[in-house]
Amino acid sequence: MTPLSATDRTRLGRLPERSSDDRSVLYSILDDGMICHLGVIVDGAPRVLPTGYGRSGDTLYLHGSTGARSLMTAPSQEICVTVTHLDGLVIARSLFHHSINYRSAVIYGTPRLTTGDEKLAGLRAIVDRLAPGQWDVARQPTRKELAATTVLALSLDEASVKTRQGPPGDDEEDYALDVWAGVVPVSQTFGTPSPDPLLHTGVPVPPHIAARGTETAPTS
Amino acid sequence: MTPLSATDRTRLGRLPERSSDDRSVLYSILDDGMICHLGVIVDGAPRVLPTGYGRSGDTLYLHGSTGARSLMTAPSQEICVTVTHLDGLVIARSLFHHSINYRSAVIYGTPRLTTGDEKLAGLRAIVDRLAPGQWDVARQPTRKELAATTVLALSLDEASVKTRQGPPGDDEEDYALDVWAGVVPVSQTFGTPSPDPLLHTGVPVPPHIAARGTETAPTS
Numbered sequence: 001m002t003p004l005s006a007t008d009r010t011r012l013g014r015l016p017e018r019s020s021d022d023r024s025v026l027y028s029i030l031d032d033g034m035i036c037h038l039g040v041i042v043d044g045a046p047r048v049l050p051t052g053y054g055r056s057g058d059t060l061y062l063h064g065s066t067g068a069r070s071l072m073t074a075p076s077q078e079i080c081v082t083v084t085h086l087d088g089l090v091i092a093r094s095l096f097h098h099s100i101n102y103r104s105a106v107i108y109g110t111p112r113l114t115t116g117d118e119k120l121a122g123l124r125a126i127v128d129r130l131a132p133g134q135w136d137v138a139r140q141p142t143r144k145e146l147a148a149t150t151v152l153a154l155s156l157d158e159a160s161v162k163t164r165q166g167p168p169g170d171d172e173e174d175y176a177l178d179v180w181a182g183v184v185p186v187s188q189t190f191g192t193p194s195p196d197p198l199l200h201t202g203v204p205v206p207p208h209i210a211a212r213g214t215e216t217a218p219t220s
Numbered sequence: 221m222t223p224l225s226a227t228d229r230t231r232l233g234r235l236p237e238r239s240s241d242d243r244s245v246l247y248s249i250l251d252d253g254m255i256c257h258l259g260v261i262v263d264g265a266p267r268v269l270p271t272g273y274g275r276s277g278d279t280l281y282l283h284g285s286t287g288a289r290s291l292m293t294a295p296s297q298e299i300c301v302t303v304t305h306l307d308g309l310v311i312a313r314s315l316f317h318h319s320i321n322y323r324s325a326v327i328y329g330t331p332r333l334t335t336g337d338e339k340l341a342g343l344r345a346i347v348d349r350l351a352p353g354q355w356d357v358a359r360q361p362t363r364k365e366l367a368a369t370t371v372l373a374l375s376l377d378e379a380s381v382k383t384r385q386g387p388p389g390d391d392e393e394d395y396a397l398d399v400w401a402g403v404v405p406v407s408q409t410f411g412t413p414s415p416d417p418l419l420h421t422g423v424p425v426p427p428h429i430a431a432r433g434t435e436t437a438p439t440s
Contacts, residue, residue, distance in 0.1 A: 047259065182429075191403050
């Protein structure tokens with residue numbers, strides 16, 4: 001497995017001990033997430049929008065309506081995709097050392113439009129991220145639906161990973177204070193699936209959906 | 221209360237029924253969140269980074285180390301701040317209509333550096349977002365710590381809000397399919413506070429921290 005890139009912008013300037021150049025850490029952050037934040041430049045200003053994504057090997061897939069301005073303009077320019085998991089609130093003895101425990105991945109690149117089989121595979125990667133198992137049971141996309149959907153492919157060549165875990169790091173002299181310090185864990189959970197009021201009577205919750213109610217959700 | 225702005229970029233091009241120009245909806249999205257995604261332009265390319273934030277009235281506060289490049293460059297340029305809550309996975313009868321239930325706020329503007337009392341108030345707003353109650357019990361920032369911290373103020377003048385809630389919206393003919401459809405709720409929860417291994421014996425978890433283990437966390 002090749003390590004992560006080390007371009008100037010993916011090499012952390014601050015707190016480099018929080019970075020990782022292990023590609024498997026990048027994969028696990030991406031594969032634990034459900035939404036990313038996509039950064040594009042529109043009329044000279046940054047724009048950040050939440051959106052779904054999927055990963056297949058070293059390619060990230062993003063989709064959008066062909067009518068969505070941010071994705072329409074994206075293929076011609078560099079974008080940035082960030083996935084963040086909030087894992088805990090770090091409560092320190094001093095206000096200055098309060099922090100969060102998190103895992104984040106930042107990917108830079110110029111995406112390309114997909115077509116044909118890759119477009120379909122990209123859509124499947126996106127659906128698998130949100131609802132694994134659904135691709136095989138739901139109605140497949142029509143030609144018209146595919147035409148209305150843009151699927152972009154972004155290489156994972158240029159990416160950085162940053163994480164913080166563990167207890168607070170207070171200043172030496174503050175450990176003498178009688179102030180509680182520690183971590184409040186944060187996690188995302190799935191609730192009980194709620195059927196569409198228009199669902200036919202007797203259609204059961206399929207196992208791959210029911211299972212979600214019992215697992216801990218990814219944290220993005 | 222004044223409604224939200226309606227500049228070209230905050231007026232939704234697609235699915236305008238998902239927007240809201242009610243300022244109280246903006247406030248509740250911001251006040252339910254713990255981290256935002258900050259978009260800046262660095263060397264001509266977008267960069268999206270997760271960071272803490274706070275709100276006081278119609279001002280959003282962001283902080284960072286004076287050594288952090290993205291915030292250092294930000295005061296001279298427009299930024300975009302996005303807060304997203306993932307509320308549910310929308311499982312439809314057709315792959316095309318799979319979606320997510322979410323609430324998101326996107327804020328545009330050119331931030332300004334804060335100083336003096338406003339800087340302190342901005343820091344307090346940020347701490348209050350992550351750990352309400354901590355400002356009054358933890359060691360206050362020193363002069364040196366304050367000097368090492370940049371606090372930016374961003375007006376909430378130009379903002380847009382977008383939400384999706386409720387069951388899937390399938391195509392008319394797909395309602396006849398025997399495919400399960402509905403929503404899998406997603407929420408973020410706090411776990412049991414975990415004390416710092418270096419904590420003095422006998423320092424109890426304070427009520428404002430203990431309370432978090434029993435509440436549903438904001439979803440960002």
